Amino acid sequence: MPDLLRKPTLVMGARGSVGKFVLRRLLDKGVPVRASARRPRPGQFPDGVEVFAADLTDPASLVPAFDGAGQVFLYAHREGVDGVVETARAAGVERVVLLSSGSVIHPTSAGNPITREHREVEAAFADSDVPVVPIRPLVLATNALRWASEIRATGGLELYRPQAMTAPVHERDVAAVACAALTGAAASEVSGMLTGPVRLSLRGQVAAIGRALGTEIPVTELSREAALRAFSQDMSDSDAEAVVRFFDDAAAGNSPATSTVQDVLGYPPTGFDTWAADHVDDFR
């Protein structure tokens, strides 16, 4: 077992879409693991896994979970990040694998306010002497889950910029790259933008979900104003504007497919058809 893995690895957010695959993969590899959630409940994690309650916005709550941990996988939260960094340093954590965002290094979205949190959290670790390896998905396939309630309720979907092309990455591939980092791979190997295998329009992604369901899902195009109104129901106006700008950028052809997943894992990333089949029950 590599030196890094002498001590247990803590997986924070171990019930999250990415975190649960990180936990499962490390367990399959026989790596000693701990899991945390903000409010863990009995039966949420596999038997034998040591479970901690830990909240990134409350650094004092991290002390028991970090104490004795060799590596920590964690999500990017700006609130309280300086305390998180200090707690990791004081506990002697040897490596933090941070779920960040490809937008941090993407030429046309690096300045988008929606990526501010990831930029600031990366910077807080980079300015410390806690070794950090950022994992940078560009567009998670799980974004499509936001369409599920409308598809279930109406059978159709209203979309802004349905022709926008992105290469959504399966959360299992993101987790596999995070595990490569947790088991020794260097930032230079794993911190490139993570994407799926090919670019696909939003309309094409909806069609893939339709194929998984065995039905056709009609798509209606939303105007910019209507999209801003819709996004503003779940987020601040400035974040809604940032999301709309993200789709403008993708529609302008600026959301690439990269080879990072293949380079790290030695096999091609999972396609969106497979993601849709894996999640078909969410759309029923």
Ligand SMILES: NC(=O)c1ccc[n+]([C@@H]2O[C@H](COP(=O)([O-])OP(=O)(O)OC[C@H]3O[C@@H](n4cnc5c(N)ncnc54)[C@H](OP(=O)(O)O)[C@@H]3O)[C@@H](O)[C@H]2O)c1
């Ligand atoms: N959407 C995209 O296209 C995209 C692109 C790049 C990067 N990202 C980043 O990817 C991440 C989303 O990953 P995901 O799909 O796995 O998310 P998810 O399924 O929503 O899970 C989020 C996890 O974070 C944990 N969490 C939330 N607040 C926390 C806190 N204060 N302290 C400790 N843990 C906390 C939750 O744990 P409990 O609730 O169990 O405590 C949960 O397990 C986000 O950080 C997002 O910014 C997204």
